[in-house]
Amino acid sequence: MMSCKGLGGEGSAAAAAALPHVLAVDDSSVDRAVISGILRSSKFRVTAVDSGKRALELLGSEANVSMIITDYWMPEMTGYELLKKVKGSSKLKGIPVVIMSSENVPTRITRCLEEGAEDFLLKPVQPSDVSRLCNRVLR
Amino acid sequence: MDYSNLRRQAASMKKGLFDQGHLDEQFRQVEDLQDEASPNFVEEVAVLFFKDSGRLISNLEQALEKYPRDFNRWDAYMQQLKGSCSSIGASRMKSECMSFKDNCGKGNVEGCMGCLQKLKREHAILRQKLESYFQLLRQAGPTGAATRPVM
Numbered sequence: 001m002m003s004c005k006g007l008g009g010e011g012s013a014a015a016a017a018a019l020p021h022v023l024a025v026d027d028s029s030v031d032r033a034v035i036s037g038i039l040r041s042s043k044f045r046v047t048a049v050d051s052g053k054r055a056l057e058l059l060g061s062e063a064n065v066s067m068i069i070t071d072y073w074m075p076e077m078t079g080y081e082l083l084k085k086v087k088g089s090s091k092l093k094g095i096p097v098v099i100m101s102s103e104n105v106p107t108r109i110t111r112c113l114e115e116g117a118e119d120f121l122l123k124p125v126q127p128s129d130v131s132r133l134c135n136r137v138l139r
Numbered sequence: 140m141d142y143s144n145l146r147r148q149a150a151s152m153k154k155g156l157f158d159q160g161h162l163d164e165q166f167r168q169v170e171d172l173q174d175e176a177s178p179n180f181v182e183e184v185a186v187l188f189f190k191d192s193g194r195l196i197s198n199l200e201q202a203l204e205k206y207p208r209d210f211n212r213w214d215a216y217m218q219q220l221k222g223s224c225s226s227i228g229a230s231r232m233k234s235e236c237m238s239f240k241d242n243c244g245k246g247n248v249e250g251c252m253g254c255l256q257k258l259k260r261e262h263a264i265l266r267q268k269l270e271s272y273f274q275l276l277r278q279a280g281p282t283g284a285a286t287r288p289v290m
Contacts, residue, residue: 028191028219028222028223028226029187029190029191030184030187030188030191030223030226030227031222031223031226033183033184033187034169034172034184034226034227037169037172037177037180037184038172040172040176040177041172041174073218102218102221102222102225103218123222123225123226124165124168124225124226126168127168127171127172
């Protein structure tokens, strides 16, 4: 897959635009940094935001999001609530949504998958989780 | 300056952090994300972690005072901190977080207080050790910077 690292000028911008764009949502700055690092190392263009509200704002203005990966437990709007809003929108419902959580709660996992989540990842997320996911979701 | 010696010291320091249980495999996973585009990635994540964890510990201390015996609230704060510790591989801190949560589950105020004090100590120790480690790494320079080409 093409890497945009080391390219300069217009070539760099064009190369970045060609990469799948993933929206990462997590209220933890540490987790945002780690998931962004994992996604970038897997050759994705990443935008990271700290809330479901900001995610929806971005989705309203940015047409080219290939996948959303969101933490489950966030203040004001959980990842589950964000998932429901995305799947309830005629414009956004085609975007795959992946949920992350540090807690392994079977009812929570089931609920998210039934609402249309592509996958449910336990934190800390590993690069192998993202590789497996992207091969399946973004084929 | 003997860069190779500095790198050996840094490697030894890092091994010590793992051998003493301060860090676990997750730290190596974060280190593996470093590349030419993000050569200081793990240090950047560590800076975020200490800023975040300092804030969470402070919030928790306030909650212990302001909301006595509100174990659900205390547990929720600690869950956030535990998550951050997991993400960077701060193993000993994570263990204290889990002990605190166990004490919340048992309704044990003294146990919670004891765990919090241990957690603060581990936080301070890890911060000091990682700051020393990153300082040594900076002195050592990028890997290969001081190597000579083979003739």
